Amino acid sequence: MRASILVAGSLNMDFVATVATLPTPGQTLTGSTFDLIPGGKGANQACAAGKLAGSAVGGDAVRVAMAGRVGDDPFGERLTRSLAAAGVDVEAVERVGGVSTGAAMINVGADGQNTIVVIPGANHRFLPAHAEDLRGRLRDSAWLLLQLESPLDTVQALLRAARQEGARTMLDPAPAQPLGRELLSLVDVITPNETEACLLLGRAAARLGLADAPEMARAVRALGPRAVVLKLGDAGCFYSGPEGEHTAAAFAVTAVDATAAGDTFNAALAVALTEGMAVPAALRFANAAAAVSVTRKGAQTSAPSRAEVDAFLAVRA
Ligand code: RIB
Numbered sequence: 001m002r003a004s005i006l007v008a009g010s011l012n013m014d015f016v017a018t019v020a021t022l023p024t025p026g027q028t029l030t031g032s033t034f035d036l037i038p039g040g041k042g043a044n045q046a047c048a049a050g051k052l053a054g055s056a057v058g059g060d061a062v063r064v065a066m067a068g069r070v071g072d073d074p075f076g077e078r079l080t081r082s083l084a085a086a087g088v089d090v091e092a093v094e095r096v097g098g099v100s101t102g103a104a105m106i107n108v109g110a111d112g113q114n115t116i117v118v119i120p121g122a123n124h125r126f127l128p129a130h131a132e133d134l135r136g137r138l139r140d141s142a143w144l145l146l147q148l149e150s151p152l153d154t155v156q157a158l159l160r161a162a163r164q165e166g167a168r169t170m171l172d173p174a175p176a177q178p179l180g181r182e183l184l185s186l187v188d189v190i191t192p193n194e195t196e197a198c199l200l201l202g203r204a205a206a207r208l209g210l211a212d213a214p215e216m217a218r219a220v221r222a223l224g225p226r227a228v229v230l231k232l233g234d235a236g237c238f239y240s241g242p243e244g245e246h247t248a249a250a251f252a253v254t255a256v257d258a259t260a261a262g263d264t265f266n267a268a269l270a271v272a273l274t275e276g277m278a279v280p281a282a283l284r285f286a287n288a289a290a291a292v293s294v295t296r297k298g299a300q301t302s303a304p305s306r307a308e309v310d311a312f313l314a315v316r317a
Contacts, residue, residue, distance in 0.1 A: 001060070002140060004141045006144050009150050011042060014106050040123070043066060044264070048260075049064040051086050052309065062200060069093070092134065148174055169188045189226070192231065194207065201216070228240050244279075257296065
């Protein structure tokens, strides 16, 4: 039984300002704090998976590896160290000379909501040809986790290689962008939030609730992915796929910072499925991990350990 998760994608240094309210165009605001925090949608997923892994699958603990590119600068080194400290194999994170490490400018408001501007830097040097270097790892992996902060042709090459090597694929279609059927048909589980789902379907952005979820999830599934997990934030999530249809309500918590909650959700879902949890239990586990993460500041700084998620769930049985 395969017991590894490979995350391929972005590593960013997050420049995080906290503000009372998010700025509007033309406005200058005085913030209250500034921090440099390891982030990037790919690295956040790897970090969270590393912290959550550890249960036995046929006698083996789930192992997590990251593949991506950083610049030849101190940020790249710090991001790689942050992942290694979470137990992630970072051998496939390579340094590229002459380009800066990816960066993200993040404002976090008092309600925990944020705005993010990403500067890809070295993340855009992660090229389709690099998928070939990862075939050996894909052959050993239960899951390949992807997001959209890497070039789209790299994402597609990785999806194709994963399918050929027998690894299941989970795509977080964030940041939102339109995707073709060829790419989508290589995805086993796609995990859009409401904005991303609307964009995939060519519909105007709308706030969705659980009542809208079945129609929306089925429509996204008709575009090619084998299964859809619609992430609806504080409303919870909805699964439509070969395992039927399942709703999992979110846990009520006081949000401090929503940054990387979606990344933590995907990581937890992949860990749970690799461990052999059934879909309803895996969705509940992922909701719990995301709920704990929003109670804390930052991206990788907010990812919970396995013990924290188990303790959170134990009092909500
Ligand atoms: O999903 C959150 C992440 O988005 C941040 O860590 C930032 O780096 C951007 O990639």
